Amino acid sequence: MKQTEIVVIPDDWDLKRLGDICVDMIGGGTPSTSNESYWNGNIPWMTSAHILRRFVRSGQKSITKGGLQNSATHLVEKDNLLVATRVGIGKVAINKIEVTISQDLTGLIIDKSKAFNEYVYWQLTYNQRKIKSFAQGSTIKGVLRTDLAKLEIPLPSIIEQQSISEVLSTVDDRLDIVERESQRVERLKVGLMKELFDGKKWKVVNLSEVVEIFDNKRCPLSSMGRSKLKGQYPYCGANGIVDYINKFAYDGEYLLIAEDGGDYGKFGDSSYIMRGKFWVNNHAHVLKAIEEKTTTKFLFYILNFMDLTTYIVGSTRTKLSQKKLQQIQIPLPNLNEQQHIIEILKVVDKKVSLQQSKKSKLENIKKSLMNDLLTGKKRVTVTQ
Incomplete structure (x- = not known):
């Protein structure tokens, strides 16, 4: 192994800058959306939002030859790399088709005599955090091609x-x-x-008719406070376990539903079940099913199925208040x-x-x- 300035690599490997293994680094752009003649042609075009997997096999939209010639977009030949350098910084894919790109992307034309494109893909994926650290700007951050070119790749x-x-x-x-x-x-x-x-x-009932609410035992702890109480008991928040501490306030089976910050839409994950000993902060309501009427599991399923957005209050900081929580109308079959x-x-x-x-x-x-x-x-x- 040999020590470079940044990493230790095997003796028979080299450390090269990304710019040194690229024939070109291509910028992108967007044809004017007000000019219809630039769109719906036969040339694939995409933004960083279209990078979902390792390979890109289709365009997000299509542009015409006029759109290509009269904008900052460029064509990236197939089997090269597309890197998000503006929106979604660090996302990377190999384009399996010729594609034009938006200003969110940089096309890397790899020198095939120096590097294998899939290997460079994996190196860029591995170094995604480092690529993000190159970002500059206040409103919309971006990575300059000159900075991206300096990224060092073990080869x-x-x-x-x-x-x-x-x-x-x-x-x-x-x-x-x-x-x-x-x-x-x-x-x-x-x-x-x-x-x-x-x-x-x-029959439809108010949630308050089938549960007991135990919010009075909740108690938020700061991260500093929790650091002094490290232990085995879950410390729960709006969307699940946040930490573990050496104290508990609840013991048993309870349903927790986000007071704020939850996904309250239909098929959301606004509630979850906790069993055993645990602690809860003030971002989740704590409910116990009344056994003669319902079960925790049924409430979990029905509440996550329902659209609860109509019960959310507040404009800037939205929340599901305890009053609104009690008013949630639950369809209730027999046990x-x-x-x-x-x-x-x-x-x-x-x-x-x-x-x-x-x-x-x-x-x-x-x-x-x-x-x-x-x-x-x-x-x-x-x-x-």
Whole structure:
């Protein structure tokens, strides 16, 4: 291994600036949207919002030859790199088509004799935080091409670059499959909830009729205060566990619903269940189901299914006040039907949880491999 000014890399690797392995670094622009003749042509055009995965295979919109010639946009030949240098700084993709780009993007034309484009993709992804640190400006931040060109990239031989890319891309492809399956299961759950809850002729009650509210035991603790109370009990906020401390105020099964900062729309995640010993700050209401009328799990499902935005008060700082919380109208079937609904949705929840677990494991594997392979801490076997 050899020590460079910034990192330690293997003896047979080089450290090159990004600008030194690029034939060109291309800026972008947007044709005038008031000139209809510039749009809906046959030349793909995109912004950084269109970078969602490793490859870009289509344009976001299309422009005409006139739009290309009369604006700051440029055409980036396929199999090069697109880096977000203005909005979404640090996002990167390989374009599998010729595409024109907006001012949000910089096109990197890689010198194929010096670097393999997918390897450079992985290096830029790994260095996303560093790219963000180059950003300048007050209102809209951006990264200058001259600064981006200074980013230092560890470079093994081309064949090792290809081998490293193959390993990382294999894991990334698997992760993509898992993410798509997760989305499919989530859509299945949404469909099931619509079928189970929509259009039912159940009695409607105020939430206050089926729960007890225990907000009086909540107590916010500053981050400094929590640092002195580190322990095993969850410290909960509006959207979940924030920290762990050595004290608890609640013991049992409760439903927590965001007082502020929650996703209150239909199919949102405004509520969650806590069991055991825990502490709650003043950003979540604490509810306990009245067992003769309902269950915590049913309330969790129905509240996250419902659109609660009509109960939100305030203009600048919006919140779900305790008064409005109590007024939420809940469709309430009998206990047997509630349990039937719970059992159906629990099956889907297990599938969701399984996909989330697979995704988390693959993300950890990917992160570990990137840290090892892109720095030379571990080497891949290279077959000539």
